[in-house]
Amino acid sequence: MDRESENPVAESQGNQARELVVDVSGVDRWFGDVQALTNLSIEVPKGSITVLLGPNGAGKTTAIRMITGALAPDNGTSRVFGMDPATADGEEVRARCGVVSAKPSLYDRLNGWDNLRYAAELYGLGRGKAADARIEEAAATFGIDAALDHQVGGYSTGMKTRLALSRSILHDPDLLLLDEPTSGLDPESALAVLDLIRQMTGQGRTVLMCTHLLLEAEGLADEIVVMQHGTSLLSGRPDDLATRYWPQPIVRLSAESGADLDGLANASGVVTYERSEETATLGLQSLDHVPDLVAAAVAGGARVTSTVPFVPTLEDLYFAVRRDHGSTIDEIPPPGGSSGRPSRETASTQA
Amino acid sequence: MTTISPDQATKPVTAPIKKSANQKGGSGDGKMNWSRAFTVARTDLKQLVQARDFWVPMMLLGSFFFVIIPTILLLTITRIGDVETVARISETLEVLPQQAQEQLRGDSPEGQTGYALAVFLFAPVAVIVPLTISTAVGAATIVGEREKGTGEFLAHSPAGAREIYIGKLIASVVPGYVTTVVGFSAYSLIVNLTVGPEVGGWFFPTAQWWLMILWILPPFLLICLSLVLRLSAKVKSTAAAQQASGLISLPLIMIAYSQATGVLFGAGNVAIYLGAAAWVLAIVSLTRGVRSVTRSRLLGVASGI
Numbered sequence: 031m032d033r034e035s036e037n038p039v040a041e042s043q044g045n046q047a048r049e050l051v052v053d054v055s056g057v058d059r060w061f062g063d064v065q066a067l068t069n070l071s072i073e074v075p076k077g078s079i080t081v082l083l084g085p086n087g088a089g090k091t092t093a094i095r096m097i098t099g100a101l102a103p104d105n106g107t108s109r110v111f112g113m114d115p116a117t118a119d120g121e122e123v124r125a126r127c128g129v130v131s132a133k134p135s136l137y138d139r140l141n142g143w144d145n146l147r148y149a150a151e152l153y154g155l156g157r158g159k160a161a162d163a164r165i166e167e168a169a170a171t172f173g174i175d176a177a178l179d180h181q182v183g184g185y186s187t188g189m190k191t192r193l194a195l196s197r198s199i200l201h202d203p204d205l206l207l208l209d210e211p212t213s214g215l216d217p218e219s220a221l222a223v224l225d226l227i228r229q230m231t232g233q234g235r236t237v238l239m240c241t242h243l244l245l246e247a248e249g250l251a252d253e254i255v256v257m258q259h260g261t262s263l264l265s266g267r268p269d270d271l272a273t274r275y276w277p278q279p280i281v282r283l284s285a286e287s288g289a290d291l292d293g294l295a296n297a298s299g300v301v302t303y304e305r306s307e308e309t310a311t312l313g314l315q316s317l318d319h320v321p322d323l324v325a326a327a328v329a330g331g332a333r334v335t336s337t338v339p340f341v342p343t344l345e346d347l348y349f350a351v352r353r354d355h356g357s358t359i360d361e362i363p364p365p366g367g368s369s370g371r372p373s374r375e376t377a378s379t380q381a
Numbered sequence: 382m383t384t385i386s387p388d389q390a391t392k393p394v395t396a397p398i399k400k401s402a403n404q405k406g407g408s409g410d411g412k413m414n415w416s417r418a419f420t421v422a423r424t425d426l427k428q429l430v431q432a433r434d435f436w437v438p439m440m441l442l443g444s445f446f447f448v449i450i451p452t453i454l455l456l457t458i459t460r461i462g463d464v465e466t467v468a469r470i471s472e473t474l475e476v477l478p479q480q481a482q483e484q485l486r487g488d489s490p491e492g493q494t495g496y497a498l499a500v501f502l503f504a505p506v507a508v509i510v511p512l513t514i515s516t517a518v519g520a521a522t523i524v525g526e527r528e529k530g531t532g533e534f535l536a537h538s539p540a541g542a543r544e545i546y547i548g549k550l551i552a553s554v555v556p557g558y559v560t561t562v563v564g565f566s567a568y569s570l571i572v573n574l575t576v577g578p579e580v581g582g583w584f585f586p587t588a589q590w591w592l593m594i595l596w597i598l599p600p601f602l603l604i605c606l607s608l609v610l611r612l613s614a615k616v617k618s619t620a621a622a623q624q625a626s627g628l629i630s631l632p633l634i635m636i637a638y639s640q641a642t643g644v645l646f647g648a649g650n651v652a653i654y655l656g657a658a659a660w661v662l663a664i665v666s667l668t669r670g671v672r673s674v675t676r677s678r679l680l681g682v683a684s685g686i
Contacts, residue, residue: 061682095536095680095682100676100679101677101680101682124537124538124539125539127537129533129534129537131533131534131537133533134530135530136531136534139427140428140431144427151416151417151420152417152421152539152540153538181431197534207537
């Protein structure tokens with residue numbers, strides 16, 4: 031299917047516009063006395079991978095349920111493909127969505143074929159050879175086709191996830207909603223699934239994924255929405271958000287004696303200076319100043335042990351956002367990613 | 382919420398919202414799609430077929446009531462010829478209503494007794510078996526989806542709540558009613574083979590039994606299931622659903638039994654009116670029952686669950 035041609039708004043306005051597949055605005059949802067969502071807003075541009083990040087209980091699953099119309103908001107508006115999923119239009123919305131829930135939601139007494147045939151019929155693919163061919167194709171995409179004859183109750187967790195993923199793409203949905211899609215998978219399978227998710231957006235699909243695994247979202251997310259206590263704290267492209275939190279380049283210098291680095295605080299090109307024991311974190315006007323700073327440190331008597339440019343990861347960003355919004359969790363590290371855990375990028379550039 | 386984009390001037394564009402005539406309700410159900418309802422029913426029945434631990438006891442129940450007990454009793458009377466037993470049962474026939482007594486066929490006490498037992502005594506069998514089986518299936522059907530987590534799949538699917546309800550209803554009716562039809566056929570054969578020779582040939586099913594099986598039993602089954610499905614949608618667990626549905630189905634079994642007996646005793650047109658009233662009640666009850674299935678209940682997040 032040529033999905034791009036279905037985007038007249040984006041085509042007509044070029045780079046000045048982006049079509050939103052999901053536009054949730056100011057949504058509240060109560061379950062009895064508990065407010066699960068509070069003024070939640072989510073925008074998912076067409077063809078993107080948007081990742082909902084947040085701790086357990088942040089409202090990510092409820093948000094997905096709101097998007098398919100499985101739950102109606104108490105306040106606010108939810109529009110998917112320009113329709114309100116909580117009305118009679120919900121049927122059309124759901125027919126264009128593929129959902130993988132946190133638990134695979136499969137019928138253990140049935141075999142793989144029957145599970146997928148059930149979905150195929152409910153999503154209007156009908157029965158017969160054409161539907162079976164489509165089922166086989168979807169199952170092969172996730173490498174579960176060889177096990178379709180077996181009863182699902184005997185599947186491993188990974189196999190169930192693969193079958194659930196196959197089921198979600200059976201009807202060639204325009205929007206994939208994935209709630210912790212790699213939960214319970216071994217690292218190899220998880221990487222394969224993430225790779226397939228990437229491929230799907232390449233085919234024009236839009237993906238909204240929930241996770242609390244930051245490494246999983248790293249490099250995958252075109253857009254992120256950080257959620258906490260049922261509300262969206264911040265959203266946007268990771269790079270743009272990182273630039274906002276860390277506007278100047280940052281470098282970390284370590285020396286055998288950290289105090290020997292303090293002379294750099296007033297050096298040319300240094301915007302901010304902060305030291306914790308042997309490591310100084312410097313905000314710079316430009317990374318071009320690094321060689322001069324190292325030379326100055328050495329000239330000042332410091333025995334420099336490492337020089338590491340700091341490239342903020344999604345994890346750094348996530349914790350920075352949560353800290354900014356008053357999270358009281360002790361393990362949230364201070365700004366600048368000094369969590370003691372090197373990010374993937376910085377680890378590879380250690381001197 | 383703070384939203385950052387590379388170009389703050391870039392304005393998100395959302396396709397214009399489509400107006401819908403329907404009010405918000407979280408179900409978003411439009412036109413009834415029967416194909417989807419049958420798909421739900423077929424899948425539930427497939428799972429039931431796989432559940433040997435369920436259908437083996439149910440088959441035994443049907444066999445016990447429709448085959449084993451009638452065979453033993455009727456053979457005792459017609460073949461073994463236990464004179465004392467026949468005499469005692471013959472005496473009890475005198476308490477039957479006049480209308481029923483006039484229907485008795487056969488010249489010998491064995492023939493008359495066998496006929497009376499076959500036609501009148503086993504009426505409850507045709508009521509107890511389907512109601513028991515269908516209640517057991519229906520009680521688990523919606524709460525079971527929630528417990529197994531498959532309710533999440535249904536809630537996100539395009540299937541409407543009404544389609545799911547009808548599908549579940551069909552899947553609950555079929556096992557009970559099919560068992561009854563099969564059991565009834567076996568029972569007819571047994572009756573004709575054992576009592577037939579004593580009363581001058583095959584005579585079963587009688588018109589009253591046809592009336593009961595085709596006209597009286599189905600609406601009572603539907604009334605019972607409409608209540609049981611409502612329960613299944615609202616309770617927290619399958620165990621709770623089965624306990625509560627037992628409380629509902631028991632009085633219904635008693636009512637159905639008394640009505641069925643009345644029909645067999647030859648209440649004539651009354652049976653037709655009674656059946657018609659039961660059908661009306663069943664339709665009303667089912668229509669109201671549809672509302673009990675909601676997506677939030679399938680997800681297990683509705684208040685009270």
